[in-house]
Amino acid sequence: MIEIKGLQKLFNSGKQRVTALDDIDLKIEKGEFLLIKGPSGCGKSTLLFCMGGLLKPTAGAVRIAGEELYSLSDRELRKYRSEKAGFVFQSYYLLPYLTVAENIALQKKTLGAEISSEVVIEIAQGLHIDHRLNHKPGELSIGERQRVSLARVLMVNPDIMLADEPTGNLDPENAAEVLRYLHEYQQKGGTVVMVTHGAEADAFATRQITMKDGKIV
Amino acid sequence: MQFLKEIKYRKVNFLLSVIGVMAAVALMVVFITMTRASQNETRRLTRDMGFNLRIVPEETDMNQFWIAGYSERTMPQKYVQKLVDAKAIYYAHLTATLHKRIVWNDIEVMLTGISPDELEVGQKKKSKMIFAIAPEKVYVGYEIANKFKIKTGDKIDILGQSFEVERTLTEAGSDDDIRFYFDLKKLQSLVGMEGRINEIMALNCMCSTKGDDPLAALREQMEQILPDTKVIMNKSIAVSRERQRKMVDSYFELILPVVLLICALWIAGMAMLNAMQRRHEVGILRAIGYSTFKVALLFFQRAALAGVIGACLGFVIGNWFSLSYGPDIFKVTVKSIKADYILLGWSLLLAPLFAIIASFIPVMNTISQQPAQILKED
Numbered sequence: 001m002i003e004i005k006g007l008q009k010l011f012n013s014g015k016q017r018v019t020a021l022d023d024i025d026l027k028i029e030k031g032e033f034l035l036i037k038g039p040s041g042c043g044k045s046t047l048l049f050c051m052g053g054l055l056k057p058t059a060g061a062v063r064i065a066g067e068e069l070y071s072l073s074d075r076e077l078r079k080y081r082s083e084k085a086g087f088v089f090q091s092y093y094l095l096p097y098l099t100v101a102e103n104i105a106l107q108k109k110t111l112g113a114e115i116s117s118e119v120v121i122e123i124a125q126g127l128h129i130d131h132r133l134n135h136k137p138g139e140l141s142i143g144e145r146q147r148v149s150l151a152r153v154l155m156v157n158p159d160i161m162l163a164d165e166p167t168g169n170l171d172p173e174n175a176a177e178v179l180r181y182l183h184e185y186q187q188k189g190g191t192v193v194m195v196t197h198g199a200e201a202d203a204f205a206t207r208q209i210t211m212k213d214g215k216i217v
Numbered sequence: 218m219q220f221l222k223e224i225k226y227r228k229v230n231f232l233l234s235v236i237g238v239m240a241a242v243a244l245m246v247v248f249i250t251m252t253r254a255s256q257n258e259t260r261r262l263t264r265d266m267g268f269n270l271r272i273v274p275e276e277t278d279m280n281q282f283w284i285a286g287y288s289e290r291t292m293p294q295k296y297v298q299k300l301v302d303a304k305a306i307y308y309a310h311l312t313a314t315l316h317k318r319i320v321w322n323d324i325e326v327m328l329t330g331i332s333p334d335e336l337e338v339g340q341k342k343k344s345k346m347i348f349a350i351a352p353e354k355v356y357v358g359y360e361i362a363n364k365f366k367i368k369t370g371d372k373i374d375i376l377g378q379s380f381e382v383e384r385t386l387t388e389a390g391s392d393d394d395i396r397f398y399f400d401l402k403k404l405q406s407l408v409g410m411e412g413r414i415n416e417i418m419a420l421n422c423m424c425s426t427k428g429d430d431p432l433a434a435l436r437e438q439m440e441q442i443l444p445d446t447k448v449i450m451n452k453s454i455a456v457s458r459e460r461q462r463k464m465v466d467s468y469f470e471l472i473l474p475v476v477l478l479i480c481a482l483w484i485a486g487m488a489m490l491n492a493m494q495r496r497h498e499v500g501i502l503r504a505i506g507y508s509t510f511k512v513a514l515l516f517f518q519r520a521a522l523a524g525v526i527g528a529c530l531g532f533v534i535g536n537w538f539s540l541s542y543g544p545d546i547f548k549v550t551v552k553s554i555k556a557d558y559i560l561l562g563w564s565l566l567l568a569p570l571f572a573i574i575a576s577f578i579p580v581m582n583t584i585s586q587q588p589a590q591i592l593k594e595d
Contacts, residue, residue, distance in 0.1 A: 045593060054504055055589035074508075082506025089592060093501035097226030098219070110506040152505075164592075 001191060002028040002051060002160065007060035009046050009214075020046040021057065022214035030159070033183065033192045033204055038211035044195040045164050047211070051193060052085050052162045053077045064160075082110040086153030086161045088182075090168040092145045094137040100124070100148050101133040108155040123151045127181060143174030150181055161185055163194040167201070175200055220518040227491065231523060234487040238527025238572050239534065241480030242564045246535025248476065250554060252469040254543055256462070257550040270435070272300075272417040275445045282449075286327065286392050287316035291413040294401075296443055297332070300417070303442040310420045315401055317408050321375060326361060327396040328375070330404030332414075349400075354383035356398035362386070376407050417446075481575045488520065488576030492583040499583050500591030509584050516580040517573050524569030531568070532561045 009021040020043045028034055036044045049055035050062055053069050062069040064084065072080065086107070094103045104124060105115040124130040127147040129140075137145055146166060153161060163182060167175035183204040186192045194201055202208070209216050224231045273282065274290040282288050297313045313332040318325060333349035350356060355375070357367050362385035367373060371382045375397060388394060405411045432450050439448050492499075495516075502512050536556045543554040 046589075049589040049593070052504070054592070055587060078506045078508060081504060087501075087504050089501075091497070093497050093504075093592070095223075095498055095501075097222045102222075106502075107505040 001030040001065060002026075002193075003061075003063040003066075004047075004051070005061045005063070007047070007050060007062065008058045009043070009050060009055065010058045019214050021050065021060075024060070024214075024216060026209070026216065028191060028193060030191055031186065031189055031206075033186045033201075033206045034194070035201055035205040035208040036193065036195045036211060037197070037208060040197075042211040043214040044211055046214075048162050048164055048193060048195050051160075052087060053081050054087075078110075082107055083156060084159045086156060086158035088146070088149055088153060088161065088163040088166040090165040092137070092149040094145060094148055094152075096137050099134050099136060100129060100140070103137065103148050104133075104151045104155055107152050111156065119155065123154050126154075127151050141174075143170055143177065146170060146174065146178055147181070150178065154185065158190070160191045160193065163192065165195055165197065167196070167198070172200070179204055220515050220522070223495075223515065224519060224522070227494065230487060230491050230494070231519065234484060234491070234520070234523040234572070235527045235530070237480055237483040237487055237575075238524050238568050239531040240483070241477060241571065242528050242531025242568050243535035243538065244476045244480070244531075245473070246532055246560055246564070247538050248469060248473050249560060250535070250539040250557065251543060251546075252465075252473075254539075254547040254550055254554045255465050255469070257553045258547040269451045270419040271449045271451075272296075272419060272439065272443070272446050273415065273449065275447050277447065285318060287318075288415045291315075291410060291415045292446060294332070294405075294412050294414045296414075296446065297417055300442055310418075312418045313401060313414045314416045314418055315404050315408075315410060315414045316416065317404070317410075319376070321361075321397075322365065324361075324364070325395070326358075327392060328399060328404055328408070329396050330399045330401035332401040348398075350383060350398055352400045352403040353381060354400075355380040357382055357385045358394045358396040358398075359386050359388040360394040361397070378407060477571075481571065484520075484523075484572055484575035485579060488516070489579035491519070492516065492576075492579045496583055496591050499586075500588045503584075503588040504592060512584050513580060516576060516584075520572040520576045520580075521569040524572035525565060527572070528561070528564035528568035532564050 004024055004026040007021050007024040007026075008019070011018045011020055022043075024043075024047060026047075036047060038044050046055065050057050053062075053072075056070050064080065069077070069080065095106065098106070101117070101120050101124070104120050108115055121130055121133070124133055127150060129144055129147050129151065132140055132144055132148075137148065140148065146169070150166075161182065166182070167178055170178060179201050182192050182194065182201075186204070186206075194205075211217065273288040274292045277288040277290050294313050297311050300311055315330040317328045319328060320326075331348075331350065348356070355373070357373075361367065362382075367382055367385060369382055369384055372379050373382060374380075380399075386393065399407070401414070405413065432448070435448050435450065439446060499512055502515075503509070539554060540556070544551045547554060
């Protein structure tokens, strides 16, 4: 489903060039729950962003279902990000001035589709945040906020869920709950690629890779 | 209406943006209203310095002219109309006059007839510089009135005819103090010079002359319209008038752009603050598929709304200030200070545009970053 070949990403840091990704080859099949592990700064998030169409690599290819991601037009790339990929971040990135219901519908809105309040409620119920639909993110607990960001992704039912340390800010109980939702999504046929430091997701993973200095080791 | 929800959430920043636009519009309204009032006032005050042009017959002996204070030669009164019909752009407040020096009660006095028809070139109506005198009445200069104890309402005889004193004039400190003023037609018949005048008094506005020598331009124009006349300019009045007007114009030309620049920087600062506060929002919106245009629209709708609200408030405040304090400053042209609703239209059109342009750079600077770059910051 996702095929990465010879991926390289260089960043300019002052006068120096830093190699964030160094000749990465990786294949991810549909329905996998892949964990990417490694120390801070090893390139895990950079790899995730490249897979999500958020960061153009310096060299190499990212193919999604056989199609080269970075040869797509801006419009097609946006469509990929709103329709095929879903992002869950450590910092949730909810819009503070929108209600929970509006935040959940946000990504789906980019597709121009009609938002059914029943679907929003159903997804919110599944994540136990249905009682919070009219609240603002600032009124939610940390765990609830992460569940709202998950709900935002689940609204579009993407092919692939890209999660960048989604449990990094959560207590063990909430972390376990979020992982359970990711697992549920994977069990229903979705593909999960998750970047993490810890071992809490190991039980759900179908595969793990470890990175160091921009390489898979 | 996502942007309205954001405004509600970040009220203080929006309020500060509105204040920036409001200040810009209010200052613009105050400056434009006050500039107009100041220009009117300056025009009026400098005009009240007196006529600065004298058009006399070509053959006038200038020695005699300066000694006597007028030309002994005459020209047809219809010359005034000729000047008007020719649309002579450098002349305003054209007034036909006739002067005659006589001995009255053993002293030399000047008789001056003034046409009540002050003519203007073009359609624009101007307030009159001269006073109309009824045919059977006369105005008496200060020295004459003082010497002979003449009072308003007295009857006096001049060249065998009786006139009622309409007014005795205050001290002018010039030869006006030994002058009798008449209706032009009356004086013409009194001295047997019907249809003749010896001077056209006029005001040169200096607004249309280009180059360093306005008198040359005036003479060139006069050469074509009335070749048998010449123009004498009272340079001290004309130059002070011109300098004063130019000074007022350049003062406002300098101040207004500075004020607008400060307001633009203020609005840009507020937009930058807003864009910085919303970096992560920009990042996530772009990550989930919002186009740059759509994200930019969220910012520009906000700026446009701040522009519209700021324009309305600024217009009200600017007019309130102008109408409250303008009359204390511009006492002569107080009636010309009023709300100009065309300015409201321009403000509503330009203020949102101004706010959008001011916020353009900070907004585009944030939006043009790669979403990954923003989202990786945490």
